[in-house]
Amino acid sequence: MKQIIESKLNGVRLSTHLASPSEAALRNLSELNSVRLSPHFLLQEFIHLRRHPDNIPTAQDIANLTFGCLMVLEPARLIAGPIIVTSGFRCEAVNRKVGGVRNSQHLTGQAADIHLADPSRFRQLVEFLKTCKYTDQLLTGSTWLHVSWTPFGTPRHFIRIGYYK
Numbered sequence: 001m002k003q004i005i006e007s008k009l010n011g012v013r014l015s016t017h018l019a020s021p022s023e024a025a026l027r028n029l030s031e032l033n034s035v036r037l038s039p040h041f042l043l044q045e046f047i048h049l050r051r052h053p054d055n056i057p058t059a060q061d062i063a064n065l066t067f068g069c070l071m072v073l074e075p076a077r078l079i080a081g082p083i084i085v086t087s088g089f090r091c092e093a094v095n096r097k098v099g100g101v102r103n104s105q106h107l108t109g110q111a112a113d114i115h116l117a118d119p120s121r122f123r124q125l126v127e128f129l130k131t132c133k134y135t136d137q138l139l140t141g142s143t144w145l146h147v148s149w150t151p152f153g154t155p156r157h158f159i160r161i162g163y164y165k
């Protein structure tokens with residue numbers, strides 16, 4: 001799938017397009033922000049360009065985020081209400097800056113750190129993600145959690161509830 005998408009783009013990564021802050025590139029950035037991944041999630045919620053201007057995903061990263069939105073986050077939203085994404089995709093530099101692990105799934109758009117607009121529904125969110133067939137890894141604190149997905153493999157269902165405080 002990665003090869004197909006990259007060949008459609010003639011091997012040009014979005015990050016190459018957007019490397020210089022020309023007017024065209026800035027216009028592309030706002031277009032990138034407004035890309036809708038699923039009915040309730042925009043790309044901007046996962047890349048936080050205002051905070052990290054160089055956090056530009058590849059087309060494959062965006063496809064991976066879309067998988068997570070459709071298979072994990074939209075169903076979770078049905079159960080627990082609006083979801084706030086504190087960290088989604090991270091380029092290498094951003095991942096280093098926030099102290100992410102070297103092989104973090106955030107690097108490829110296969111994870112999100114989230115909390116709820118209505119924290120009283122957090123337990124319902126955790127219960128749903130524990131049983132969601134697309135959950136790869138689930139690590140939870142008391143009000144936030146990290147959930148990952150694997151568009152290309154069998155989910156591990158690695159669950160650690162309350163592991164982080």
Ligand SMILES: [Zn+2]
Pocket residue numbers: 087106111112113146147
């Ligand atoms: Zn995370």
